[in-house]
Amino acid sequence: MIEIFSFEFMRNAFMAGIMLSPVLAVVSFFVVLRRLSFVGVGVAHSAFGGIALGILLGISPTLTAIAFAIAVSNAIGYTGRHGKLNSDTAIGIFFAFAMALGIIFIGMSDQYNVDLFGYLFGNILAITGEDLIIIALLGGLVLISIFLVFKELLFVSFDREVALVSGMPVAFLDHFFFTILGVSVVISIKIIGIILVSALLVIPGAAASQITDRYIPMIAIAIAVALISTVGGLFFSYYADIASGATIVILSCFIFFILFIIGRCRK
Amino acid sequence: MKEHETDIGNKKAVYAELQDVWVSYYNKWVLKSICLKCYQGEILGIVGPNGGGKSTLLKVIMGLVRPQKGVVKLFGHRPDKHTRLEVGYLPQISKADRSFPVTALDVVLMGLYSRVGFLKRPGNKSRKVAMEMLDRINMAEYAEKSFGILSGGQQQRVHIARALASKPKLLVLDEPSTGVDSVAQEDFYELLAKFRDEMNISVIMVSHDIGVITAHADRIACLNLQIHYHGEPDSCFEPEIMQKVYGKNLNIMVHDSRCATCLKKHEHND
Ligand SMILES: Nc1ncnc2c1ncn2[C@@H]1O[C@H](COP(=O)(O)OP(=O)(O)OP(=O)(O)O)[C@@H](O)[C@H]1O
Ligand SMILES: [Mg+2]
Numbered sequence: 289m290i291e292i293f294s295f296e297f298m299r300n301a302f303m304a305g306i307m308l309s310p311v312l313a314v315v316s317f318f319v320v321l322r323r324l325s326f327v328g329v330g331v332a333h334s335a336f337g338g339i340a341l342g343i344l345l346g347i348s349p350t351l352t353a354i355a356f357a358i359a360v361s362n363a364i365g366y367t368g369r370h371g372k373l374n375s376d377t378a379i380g381i382f383f384a385f386a387m388a389l390g391i392i393f394i395g396m397s398d399q400y401n402v403d404l405f406g407y408l409f410g411n412i413l414a415i416t417g418e419d420l421i422i423i424a425l426l427g428g429l430v431l432i433s434i435f436l437v438f439k440e441l442l443f444v445s446f447d448r449e450v451a452l453v454s455g456m457p458v459a460f461l462d463h464f465f466f467t468i469l470g471v472s473v474v475i476s477i478k479i480i481g482i483i484l485v486s487a488l489l490v491i492p493g494a495a496a497s498q499i500t501d502r503y504i505p506m507i508a509i510a511i512a513v514a515l516i517s518t519v520g521g522l523f524f525s526y527y528a529d530i531a532s533g534a535t536i537v538i539l540s541c542f543i544f545f546i547l548f549i550i551g552r553c554r555k
Numbered sequence: 556m557k558e559h560e561t562d563i564g565n566k567k568a569v570y571a572e573l574q575d576v577w578v579s580y581y582n583k584w585v586l587k588s589i590c591l592k593c594y595q596g597e598i599l600g601i602v603g604p605n606g607g608g609k610s611t612l613l614k615v616i617m618g619l620v621r622p623q624k625g626v627v628k629l630f631g632h633r634p635d636k637h638t639r640l641e642v643g644y645l646p647q648i649s650k651a652d653r654s655f656p657v658t659a660l661d662v663v664l665m666g667l668y669s670r671v672g673f674l675k676r677p678g679n680k681s682r683k684v685a686m687e688m689l690d691r692i693n694m695a696e697y698a699e700k701s702f703g704i705l706s707g708g709q710q711q712r713v714h715i716a717r718a719l720a721s722k723p724k725l726l727v728l729d730e731p732s733t734g735v736d737s738v739a740q741e742d743f744y745e746l747l748a749k750f751r752d753e754m755n756i757s758v759i760m761v762s763h764d765i766g767v768i769t770a771h772a773d774r775i776a777c778l779n780l781q782i783h784y785h786g787e788p789d790s791c792f793e794p795e796i797m798q799k800v801y802g803k804n805l806n807i808m809v810h811d812s813r814c815a816t817c818l819k820k821h822e823h824n825d
Contacts, residue, residue, distance in 0.1 A: 321655065436674055443665045447651040453617045454721070455639040455669040501701040503656045 292526055301412035301532065304423050304479050305518030308488075311427040313510035314434055315472045316493035317503075318465060321445045327364055327466075328486035330379035332473045334360035334386030336407070336482050340393035343402050350422060350474060357470030360386050365466040410481030410533030412522070423475045430468045437461065442503065479518075480533040487537045488514060495544040498551035513543050567594040569631060570725050570757040571616055576625030578611055585611050587781045589625070593725070596755040598747060600772030600788065602765060607779040609761040610647050613727050616759065617644050629725065640669050643723035647730050647761070649714055653703050659713045660685055660698040666720035688716040691746055693739065708734040715743065719750070726750075728760045732767065744771040 292298050319328060338356025342349030360382045368375035394404065406414050434441065443451040444461050452458045469489070476485045496509035521536030528535070571593040578586040585608045593599045601609050614620040615627060618634050629638045643666070651662075663685040664677050671677045677685075689695045692712045697705060702713065711734050718726060726747070732740045748771065750756050762768050768775055769788040777784040 321652070439668050439676060443668055446655050446657065446662070446665065447649065449619065449646055449650055450644060453619065453639060453642065453644045454666065455636060497656065501656045501703060502658070506656050
């Protein structure tokens with residue numbers, strides 16, 4: 289127990305996981321309600337393009353990744369609403385586009401020692417104090433802003449058309465939501481990795497929905513699921529010496545299955 | 556009720572007005588040159604065949620569909636943010652998600668969100684209003700039940716309560732009685748009439764049930780692409796008008812136990 293906290297990188301990883309859990313849980317609550325599970329996948333992959341651009345330009349990959357993720361996330365939301373595309377198709381197009389750009393950027397850059405693998409699969413060794421500050425600031429911003437427009441977001445997720453005619457700023461709320469989705473994805477990449485981060489944008493909310501049909505308990509349970517998965521996953525990955533992101537995701541899947549079975553049995 | 560109809564003349568305020576409105580979907584006209592007025596304190600019934608453009612007409616009033624041509628006015632001027640607060644809408648097919656984690660009361664509360672205002676949460680006062688509304692629609696005992704476990708008709712009643720909750724000046728209802736049993740329907744139409752009388756609100760209501768419309772609407776519009784009749788319900792049942800609106804299958808519409816006018820007409824014909 290003591291040993292694990294004697295390493296600074298483990299302390300950083302735990303802090304990051306604990307701060308990210310409520311953010312991912314609350315966002316996943318809305319992702320599940322709005323049936324946007326695959327938007328998370330698309331946005332996470334598009335962040336790769338941003339990271340590659342950051343590496344190419346020699347600036348903070350987090351910044352460029354956030355820009356990419358927000359742009360792609362909103363583009364998916366926009367075409368989903370306005371074009372003759374459903375969001376599935378839009379995701380397929382935009383995420384391929386951003387990934388392809390990323391591969392080209394990486395090819396153009398002469399830096400071969402960048403830890404691409406770390407971005408794809410997560411690398412808790414790479415979490416710096418600066419990352420923690422970014423997570424705290426942006427994660428806090430995401431949580432506070434959701435809290436402020438919670439009732440409007442809830443209404444729009446429930447019944448768009450009626451929300452629109454009763455004066456809810458539907459277009460604004462959509463872009464707001466896609467923006468915080470993009471931000472949440474990017475700040476979680478270092479700990480979980482591009483490939484798996486979308487799992488935590490779905491599983492906490494989905495797991496919670498198995499055992500409750502009230503929104504406040506659902507959010508609370510989602511936060512608990514995310515916390516247990518990240519903290520437990522970090523412990524387990526440390527002692528078993530396996531990839532932390534994957535461990536966190538597998539643990540959250542187990543919790544999902546357990547809650548799924550409990551939910552079934554209670555019916 | 557009769558006197559109600561007669562004093563709708565030039566005295567009363569016009570709450571909703573369409574002037575020469577045209578709407579097309581994919582180059583096909585679905586509304587042509589629609590002129591329609593709904594006065595303060597009246598229930599305006601809209602009837603017409605499937606695909607006749609009734610829902611589209613309501614969406615034009617709600618600002619959900621923009622007409623290619625024509626003018627929409629609510630409460631005497633072009634709709635804006637503020638007019639939205641004064642209109643309650645019940646869509647024909649609710650796109651609401653059945654498995655959404657809310658209670659019946661939560662849904663009714665949503666109808667009050669725009670009144671509560673940005674950055675604020677509905678408090679006890681809103682809860683009281685919402686409870687009252689559920690009570691009036693005989694759903695009070697289901698207030699704390701999950702919305703998802705209610706039956707289709709019960710959900711429809713909750714939606715109706717949501718539309719009524721903010722006490723709008725104009726209620727726009729697209730087939731409100733779908734799935735609602737006949738006792739609850741009667742209660743609901745009585746409630747509408749009560750709202751009209753107490754608060755002088757207007758109601759625009761689409762229904763397939765001509766009996767219901769004749770019994771409860773003060774005036775009526777028959778719509779099939781165009782408005783074929785706009786006036787008091789009794790004279791709507793002129794065979795020529797019905798023929799124009801519904802085409803050949805008119806008998807389907809005319810048979811209705813509650814529709815005195817229709818029955819008389821039938822005896823006449825036999
Ligand atoms: N979103 C849409 N896109 C394309 N065409 C549409 C759309 N909505 C309605 N239409 C067309 O407009 C016409 C009128 O439809 P509308 O829904 O207004 O009819 P309605 O009178 O409400 O019918 P119902 O009694 O079946 O509810 C129909 O021919 C329909 O095919
Ligand atoms: Mg319709």
